[in-house]
Amino acid sequence: MSIVARSRRIFSIVQRSNKNPRLYSSVSANGPSEPIMSSSILSNQPTSSTSPPPPPPPPPESAAADRAGGQPWSFFKYTLIAALTGGVATAGYATYAYTLEEVDEKTKALRASAKVSVDDDMPSFDLIVLIMFLVSLPGVSVPAKLVELYMDLRAATEEHVRGFTEPSSDLLLPDLHPQEQHVFTLVLDLNETLLYSDWKRDRGWRTFKRPGVDDFLERLAQFYEIIVYSDQQAMYVDPIVDRLDGNHCIRYRLSRAATRYQDGKHYRDLSKLNRDPSRILYVSGNALESCLQPENCVPIKPWKCEADDTALLDLIPFLDYVARHRPADIRPVLASYQGCDIAKEFAERTKEHQRKMQEQKQQGRLWRR
Known part of the structure; x- marks a missing residue:
């Protein structure tokens, strides 16, 4: 029985040596080339040959050097x-x-x-x-x-x-023809002056012409250079003016690009029109609120689709008078109407002037007698 036990033990050792060639080679006939490691040291080695051993921690001197290098x-x-x-x-x-x-x-x-x-x-x-x-x-x-x-x-x-x-140019209009140097420039606002745009949910946007706008344009185009000056975009102004002005009474159109943006609003700057400021009249339903030159403003009642409105027609006599008499500077004339409805005040002054003229005629007749 002892012989059988020894043979089994030798057979198991040979098997283990075949599975580990490195161990087998160390027990060669030429003797060991390296010292044989004990089983306690072998048991502490990693079990997987693919995972590398963890790197050793850096010495404290290198960490301190890194911290010192980061300070600058x-x-x-x-x-x-x-x-x-x-x-x-x-x-x-x-x-x-x-x-x-x-x-x-x-x-x-x-x-x-x-x-x-x-x-x-x-x-x-x-x-x-x-x-x-x-x-x-x-x-x-x-x-x-x-x-x-x-x-x-x-x-x-x-x-x-x-x-x-700022306006798109310092000279928004071309030079006036030499034969028209005496002509006054009539600047007209668009919304609530010549027309009114209204939006309703059931029909969308609709634009209405102010009563008397056709007669107003045709009459004054004989004496004035008429310009439309709006704070709306050109894509809105151009088609509206095309339909509004079938007789081509309006010479030029100025849109938002020609306005001055200031304090959250778009203002008309008449000083950029390339025209004599003493010969410019700006007619608008919101004249004083939308123009930087109040001395050139002719305020009228804003129009909001009232059917019985006659503001444009009432203003024609005053504008006719200015075009025919050609004052040297329109600004003092407009200053004399400050705070008044110009159309009504002009009608009252005209009546008063006619009354005085009639009295003078009567006095002249009495003196001759």
């Missing part, structure tokens, strides 16, 4: 943030408190001492690149360079905004 960057970062915050606050206050011309005057000495100018080929406005660019310029003061940069950016921004707030 953190200091630069917070310094840069503080500088940018102060710069933005200063630029915001300057934009609010001073015009571009005032800023230019106040910083002229600083920029002249540094002799700086912003080139057109300045690098990209990436923050770090810009700061490095400014600092690296030889013999250039960074504050002066930043002032120049602020002024250029502000000028470009104001120019862009001006495209939306």
